[in-house]
Amino acid sequence: xxxxxxxxxxxxxxxxxxxxxxxxxxxxxxxxxxxxxxxxxxxxxxxxxxxxxxxxxxxxxxxxxxxxxxxxxxxxxxxxxxxxxxxxxxxxxxxxxxxxxxxxxxxxxxxxxxxxxxxxxxxxxxxxxxxxxxxxxxxxxxxxxxxxxxxxxxxxxxxxxxxxxxxxxxxxxxxxxxxxxxxxxxxxxxxxxxxxxxxxxxxxxxxxxxxxxxxxxxxxxxxxxxxxxxxxxxxxxxxxxxxxxxxxxxxxxxxxxxxxxxxxxxxxxxxxxxxxxxxxxxxxxxxxxxxxxxxxxxxxxxxxxxxxxxxxxxxxxxxxxxxxxxxxxxxxxxxxxxxxxxxxxxxxxxxxxxxxxxxxxxxxxxxxxxxxxxxxxxxxxxxxxxxxxxxxxxxxxxxxxxxxxxxxxxxxxxxxxxxxxxxxxxxxxxxxxxxxxxxxxxxxxxxxxxxxxxxxxxxxxxx
Numbered sequence: 001x002x003x004x005x006x007x008x009x010x011x012x013x014x015x016x017x018x019x020x021x022x023x024x025x026x027x028x029x030x031x032x033x034x035x036x037x038x039x040x041x042x043x044x045x046x047x048x049x050x051x052x053x054x055x056x057x058x059x060x061x062x063x064x065x066x067x068x069x070x071x072x073x074x075x076x077x078x079x080x081x082x083x084x085x086x087x088x089x090x091x092x093x094x095x096x097x098x099x100x101x102x103x104x105x106x107x108x109x110x111x112x113x114x115x116x117x118x119x120x121x122x123x124x125x126x127x128x129x130x131x132x133x134x135x136x137x138x139x140x141x142x143x144x145x146x147x148x149x150x151x152x153x154x155x156x157x158x159x160x161x162x163x164x165x166x167x168x169x170x171x172x173x174x175x176x177x178x179x180x181x182x183x184x185x186x187x188x189x190x191x192x193x194x195x196x197x198x199x200x201x202x203x204x205x206x207x208x209x210x211x212x213x214x215x216x217x218x219x220x221x222x223x224x225x226x227x228x229x230x231x232x233x234x235x236x237x238x239x240x241x242x243x244x245x246x247x248x249x250x251x252x253x254x255x256x257x258x259x260x261x262x263x264x265x266x267x268x269x270x271x272x273x274x275x276x277x278x279x280x281x282x283x284x285x286x287x288x289x290x291x292x293x294x295x296x297x298x299x300x301x302x303x304x305x306x307x308x309x310x311x312x313x314x315x316x317x318x319x320x321x322x323x324x325x326x327x328x329x330x331x332x333x334x335x336x337x338x339x340x341x342x343x344x345x346x347x348x349x350x351x352x353x354x355x356x357x358x359x360x361x362x363x364x365x366x367x368x369x370x371x372x373x374x375x376x377x378x379x380x381x382x383x384x385x386x387x388x389x390x391x392x393x394x395x396x397x398x399x400x401x402x403x404x405x406x407x408x409x410x411x412x413x414x415x416x417x418x419x420x421x422x423x424x425x426x427x428x429x430x431x432x433x434x435x436x437x438x439x440x441x442x443x444x445x446x447x448x449x450x451x452x453x454x455x456x457x458x459x460x461x462x463x
Contacts, residue, residue: 069104132158162298165310204418
């Protein structure tokens with residue numbers, strides 16, 4: 001016989017609805033083990049009475065948790081905390097930058113079952129526009145307009161994930177011809193792959209604790225003009241939770257970057273896949289310079305990696321070129337993914353999952369800071385990766401020592417654009433993939449390795 005929970009009812013802090021605050025409190029206490037898998041939650045009426053809230057509020061909160069797969073109703077018995085599957089054996093993966101898993105298998109299967117009642121061969125058996133149907137583009141535009149960027153659906157194109165949208169953006173600006181892309185001296189490995197494949201040269205721009213430095217960008221653009229390369233005016237930048245350093249630009253820095261780009265008539269490709277973590281004072285560059293910024297976002301980082309729906313917002317002057325670049329790389333946006341997106345945006349699953357990703361990421365970032373201490377530079381924006389700055393030899397040695405303990409980390413060479421001596425270096429740790437227990441153990445092991453690192457012999461870490 002399964003026992004009732006000893007949970008002390010509470011509402012999470014914040015200005016959300018009572019149902020959202022109750023669901024957040026329960027989800028947090030389930031994640032922290034304060035409510036065990038298999039425990040029975042308080043009955044609806046009892047919980048409503050104890051918190052002095054409406055019965056409908058409890059019903060809505062439990063429904064939010066059920067959509068995420070955190071609780072399971074049993075007819076005539078009540079609501080129970082779901083029992084998660086055992087984690088797979090093998091190394092702990094801190095290498096892949098994935099959001100924390102806040103939607104479980106049962107909830108996904110329920111979503112797909114509901115989707116099965118809506119799909120038919122009339123739509124699935126025909127081609128849709130390569131940029132997505134007008135309905136799906138409008139839905140994505142409304143999703144982005146909530147707290148990121150407000151733009152008409154006619155300027156928004158759907159792609160097979162943000163990586164695809166990024167490749168289309170680069171091809172749009174360059175016309176498919178090899179050129180030069182100015183980017184941070186440490187940058188997203190995916191743009192390095194795109195550049196290498198298309199024959200582009202990456203020119204590093206110095207970074208600091210807010211990401212790309214406007215003064216360094218200005219010098220790089222001046223140098224390009226002086227050396228007779230006026231075509232080198234394409235900037236790729238990640239203003240929020242820069243990958244790999246987790247730096248975020250404040251509003252003044254964003255305005256300065258846009259000012260430099262405007263002065264040189266440069267085009268910006270903005271990677272905003274981590275915009276889910278941006279504050280109200282961190283507007284997208286596309287909102288500050290809509291006529292010279294191609295904006296890339298998607299659902300894989302804010303909801304789930306399997307939902308491969310990317311978004312590309314294009315200034316009017318680039319619409320025709322972007323349509324050609326998109327059509328050349330994909331016949332149409334993934335139909336099943338678009339239908340699942342439609343379902344999740346309509347029934348509230350997307351918003352519930354996004355809120356849960358934010359909350360879990362805050363907790364995991366706090367855990368990393370607690371265990372790794374001064375090795376993690378202070379950042380105000382939590383996400384699901386952190387950066388350990390250190391000399392390149394130390395980073396390589398730390399990666400090897402972590403591998404010896406069964407912990408996979410991002411190779412220190414992966415994000416490097418500027419490999420000159422003294423250039424910024426370090427190690428990225430991705431926090432979203434493992435279970436909370438596995439992450440705690442892995443970070444504890446990395447802290448132990450770091451504490452064994454002598455200042456004078458950074459390339460000799462005890463395993």
